[in-house]
Amino acid sequence: MQNERRPENMERIVTEQQAQAFIDSEIAKVRDQVGDKKVLLALSGGVDSSVVAALLIKAIGQNLVCVHVNHGLLRKGEPEQVIKVFRDEMNANLVYVDATDRFLDKLAGVTDPEEKRHIIGSEFIEVFADEARKQDGIEFLAQGTIWPDILESETGIKAHHNAGGLPEDLNFELVEPVRILFKDEVRIVGEALGLPSGMVNRQPFPGPGLGVRCPGAITRERLEAVRESDAILREEFDKNGLAGKVWQYFTVVPDFKSTGVTDGKRTFDWPVIIRAVNTKDAMTATVENIPYELMMHLTQRITSEVPGVNRVLYDFTPKPSATIEYE
Ligand code: XMP
Numbered sequence: 001m002q003n004e005r006r007p008e009n010m011e012r013i014v015t016e017q018q019a020q021a022f023i024d025s026e027i028a029k030v031r032d033q034v035g036d037k038k039v040l041l042a043l044s045g046g047v048d049s050s051v052v053a054a055l056l057i058k059a060i061g062q063n064l065v066c067v068h069v070n071h072g073l074l075r076k077g078e079p080e081q082v083i084k085v086f087r088d089e090m091n092a093n094l095v096y097v098d099a100t101d102r103f104l105d106k107l108a109g110v111t112d113p114e115e116k117r118h119i120i121g122s123e124f125i126e127v128f129a130d131e132a133r134k135q136d137g138i139e140f141l142a143q144g145t146i147w148p149d150i151l152e153s154e155t156g157i158k159a160h161h162n163a164g165g166l167p168e169d170l171n172f173e174l175v176e177p178v179r180i181l182f183k184d185e186v187r188i189v190g191e192a193l194g195l196p197s198g199m200v201n202r203q204p205f206p207g208p209g210l211g212v213r214c215p216g217a218i219t220r221e222r223l224e225a226v227r228e229s230d231a232i233l234r235e236e237f238d239k240n241g242l243a244g245k246v247w248q249y250f251t252v253v254p255d256f257k258s259t260g261v262t263d264g265k266r267t268f269d270w271p272v273i274i275r276a277v278n279t280k281d282a283m284t285a286t287v288e289n290i291p292y293e294l295m296m297h298l299t300q301r302i303t304s305e306v307p308g309v310n311r312v313l314y315d316f317t318p319k320p321s322a323t324i325e326y327e
Pocket of ligand 1: 117204205206207208235248319322323324325326327
């Protein structure tokens with residue numbers, strides 16, 4: 001239903017049973033809205049779009065066309081997980097687009113953070129629109145809009161991008177099956193739909209992805225150092241019980257080198273900066289107290305496993321004065 005509003009008296013979804021009731025009623029609504037027509041969805045692998053995909057697969061099966069655009073700035077293993085969960089396990093009609101070269105070529109030499117964001121955002125719309133035009137008979141566009149998005153756009157805090165800012169020739173009607181839910185409810189619905197816990201409970205990840213964690217002009221080598229060090233940090237946080245406790249954690253590889261020594265030979269390599277913060281609303285943030293032993297272990301692993309890196313630093317700065325991301 002378009003423009004649906006969360007009923008004032010709607011109970012917060014906290015149990016699997018409530019989630020199941022929501023899913024059943026939403027499936028009926030979606031079938032009613034789209035009939036036997038096709039629906040397109042940009043499936044990033046984030047919580048909201050993944051839950052929308054799982055719900056729509058249940059409702060309309062192969063009439064949902066999911067497009068997963070890999071902009072080359074995703075974390076290690078993310079595109080593979082999207083393909084495994086949705087194409088292999090849920091039998092989704094999934095189009096996978098590896099647009100890495102297209103994005104990285106456009107970003108080459110671009111140092112300004114907002115220009116980088118703009119390029120990534122507009123290129124994403126172009127790639128998605130190209131795929132949409134290749135599909136026949138699409139009449140609907142599904143979006144992972146959630147209730148806080150609607151509230152924030154109404155109070156003027158944040159613009160809510162209707163129809164994802166697609167060009168005018170792609171004039172689709174919107175399908176927004178989690179529109180009246182809060183984030184915690186979306187996660188419970190996702191679990192009830194059978195999505196892996198790691199997917200529905202994952203930490204926030206910015207749209208421009210690792211691009212804003214590779215400050216300055218992005219190069220493939222430095223981006224790879226961000227990706228590999230991030231994978232090690234996530235693995236160690238998982239193993240050490242910090243993954244569910246810390247709100248957001250990631251690595252950054254700044255664009256400068258320093259002198260080091262390995263096996264008696266001089267090196268001139270990048271540092272990796274670790275960031276691990278806690279917050280309620282991302283407006284302010286405090287820094288996690290990571291145990292010294294874990295810090296030493298992370299340093300040892302990152303400096304020995306990530307090519308081009310010879311130092312590890314920990315960012316102790318809360319927000320303010322720093323922001324959470326580096327760009
Ligand atoms: P900052 O760096 O502003 O980040 O303290 C606050 C939260 O917002 C996320 N973030 C973004 N998310 N697109 C997004 O989708 C962006 O351009 C972007 N910039 C920051 C950041 O990861 C943190 O959770």
